[in-house]
Amino acid sequence: TQLLEQSPQFLSIQEGENLTVYCNSSSVFSSLQWYRQEPGEGPVLLVTVVTGGEVKKLKRLTFQFGDARKDSSLHITAAQPGDTGLYLCAGDQGAQKLVFGQGTRLTINP
């Protein structure tokens, strides 16, 4: 079974600070996805990274896929309270099967 390890599991910071969440595996994935989940809702896809070394930006969020396609990071600049939520990375095993990391519960304090 391919495993994805996310760190940190919990992160509480002040509004305006920057943060980085990491997603690591010993396995290679064809793509890696980042989701955000809010209480009472299912995960919502933020981005999919496919190519090793790829960097994608979504407003204040920057996603990077490692060169070897085994790891990824999510960097948030100038965090805002609206960024609060559970962030999940998921590796693509193909045929609609995703393996998820444990998640990072992010709290941004005003």
Add this chain to the structure above:
Amino acid sequence: KAGVTQTPRYLIKTRGQQVTLSCSPISGHRSVSWYQQTPGQGLQFLFEYFSETQRNKGNFPGRFSGRQFSNSRSEMNVSTLELGDSALYLCASSLGFGLVGEGTDTQYFGPGTRLTVL
């Protein structure tokens, strides 16, 4: 376009009972995947159905089963419930044309069914 719907949203059962959860995918989507989410194990893949056939299966006991109907709606059944089955059960729909080694279509998740086993 309506999103993925799951019913019921909340369920309380007792040990030994069985339960059936329902998922209606986005119109035009033919694949439905099921996941279990718990605080300890996170999100774990249960199985995936495409055109009424189970294509992929996770590492769960045979008490967990599912099926898909011709209109792509899917049901998941858990028999002989155990306390450890308490979880949020999520389904996700997609077009479903991703093949092993060829990537996975974007999956759209429903809000989940919160199952509590007493």
